[in-house]
Amino acid sequence: MSESIWSKAAGLPERPALAGGLDVDAAVIGGGMAGVLTAHFLKAAGLRTVLLEASRVGGGQTKNTTAKITSQHGLIYHRLIERSGEEPARQYADANQRAVAEYRRMVRELGIDCDFTEAPAYLYSTAEREPLAREFEAAKALGIGAAYGSQTELPFPVAAALRFDGQARFHPLRFLRAVAGPLEIYEGTPVRSVEGNRIFTDRGEVTAAKIVLACHYPFLNAPGYYFMRMHQERSYVLALKNASKLTGMYLGVDADGLSFRPQGDLLLLGGGNHRTGENSAGGQYQRLREAAKTYWPESAEAAAWSAQDCMTLDGVPYIGRYSASTPDWYVATGFQKWGMTSSMVSALLITGLITEGKSPWEQVFTPQRFNPSASARTLMRDTAQAAKGLARKFLTPPREDIEALPRGHGGVVEYDGEKVGVYKDENGEAFIVSVRCPHLGCQLEWNPDEKSWDCPCHGSRFDFRGRLIDNPAQEGLEGE
Structure with missing residues (x-):
């Protein structure tokens, strides 16, 4: 598996597994940035809070982020105003700008050494001006400091660029290590089920007055039915030496747009987005490598890794009360590709709901929302994709014979009369799993x-x- 520059540069100390039952004020399930920040604020509010992590703190999506802290989330504001109105759009902007400010405050007041750097964030297009011009007007209407033009530091011309000042970037695992330090955390403690105020693990039962699911993708299918309201996407990153020394952070809004972000003497180049499970041809890293050689022929690759993001029906995270039937449960999921800022929004919003019963941003992020005009088309597409995935098992013939599978390749093959997944390593050893x-x-x-x-x-x-990497599944594959 590929490893990010964050993982290479920062290890977090191991924490013990749960050893028996507990009765606490609040329990947070998931030890990524959202879970750790939520536990931090709940503890600061005086609640005995435990954090339960199936594997290691920071071992999920947080270690694979590009670690941009920004309220600029693609072409979000024009879309929100058009679909939902100005007030929800204003809440979204206020929440994310507050998140940037809160990271800044915590780094300063807690003295966290995490390479926190103020930097402008840019959206750019090499083809169209109008989408960015519309987003500029939306940002101005919401009171966001923005600038519109066509001058950037990028090694290619752009048709238009939109700049947000007052944004930031940091080393996520160094920040996480500092914040997680004082918390009551149990690693190696996967949660198997939740019933009412009881959390069941293999290592004991936790009773909590309030329960927060901050585990990237909710593993409980009901209530909430989040599996019907989200899909996941993958994206890819190269860390380059001897590339441009950029000041800002950049994201292309075109279909094949690239992401750029400096980190020390490296440049992070990202792209290759696709829906999870739709990359059978591969080549995403290769496309980034070709772009790197085009723009910086002398550059060298220092690391390569990928990330996974939950995508909601309407492009806004689900943050708040888990469902109408579970008043003491809360959820933070669907961060799109903006996990660091959304993690802070989640922690602040959920802490407000638990301690005060309200949040100024509750309306725009509520998981109980369903906006037909914003969501219907995406819901139909996701439902069709799920049906396609289920049907594929029964209708698609095996694509290769196991003996014909080349070394270093994987695929669905016929084996002992059944369809199985096979990966054949460079030595010819076959690893066979259920598909x-x-x-x-x-x-x-x-x-x-x-x-x-x-x-x-x-x-x-x-x-x-066959070992589990990403949820919502809770167990690995059956081996043959």
């Missing part, structure tokens, strides 16, 4: 860029041995 996702039964697809089995329905992922 049925244990979450809801969709047929998995091989991702050659990551040597993983990915679910096209809901985004669960497994390594070539």
Whole structure:
């Protein structure tokens, strides 16, 4: 598996597993940035709070972020005003700008050494001016300091660029290590189920007055039915030496747009977005490598890794009360590709709901929302994708014979009369697993860029041995 520059540069100390039952004020499930920040604020509010992590703190999506802290989330504001009105758009802007400010405050007041750097954030297009011009007008209407033009530091001309000042970037795991230090955390403690105020793990039962699910993708199918309201997408990153020394952070809004962000003497180049489970041809890293050689022929690759993001029906995260039938449960999910800022928004919003019963941003992020005009088309597409994934298991013939599978490749093959997933390593050893996702039964697809089995329905992922990488699945694949 690929490893990010954050993982290489910062290790977090191990924490013990749960050893028996607990009765607490609040329990947070998930040890990424959202979970750690939520536990931090709840503890600061005087609640005994425990954090339960299935593996290691920071071992999920947080370690794979590009670590931009920004209220600029693509072409979000024009879309929000058009679909939902100015007030929800203003709430979204206020929440995310507050998140940037809160990171700044915590770094300063807690003295956290995490390479926190103030930097402008840019959206750019090499083809069209109008979408960015509309977003500029929307930002101005919401009181966001923005500038519009066509001058950037990028090594190619752009048709238009939109700049937000007062944004930032940092080293996420160094920040996480500092914030997690004083918290009551139990690693190696996967949660198996939640019933009322009781959390069941293999290592004991936790009773909590308030329960927060901050585990990237909710593993409980009901209530909430988040698997019907989200899909997951993957994206890819190269860390380059000897590339441009940029000041700002950049994101292309075109279909094939690239992301750029400096970190020390490196430049992070990102792109290659696709729905999880739809990369059978591979080549995402190669496309980034070709772009790197085009723009910086003398550059060298220092690291390569990928990330996974939950995408909601209307492009806004689900943050707040988990469902109408579970008043003491809360959720933080669907961060799109803006996990660092959304993690802080989640922590502040959920802490407000738990301690005060309200939040000024509750309306725009509420998981109970359903806006037909904003969501219907996406819901239909996601439902069709899930049906396609389920049908594929029964209708698609095996694509290769196991003996014909080349070394270093994986695929769905015929083996002992059944369809199975096979990866054959460079030595010719075959690793055989079930291609049925244990979450809801969709047929998995091989991702050659990551040597993983990915679910096209809901985004669960497994390594070539069948070990679980990403939820909502809670267990690995059956081996043969």
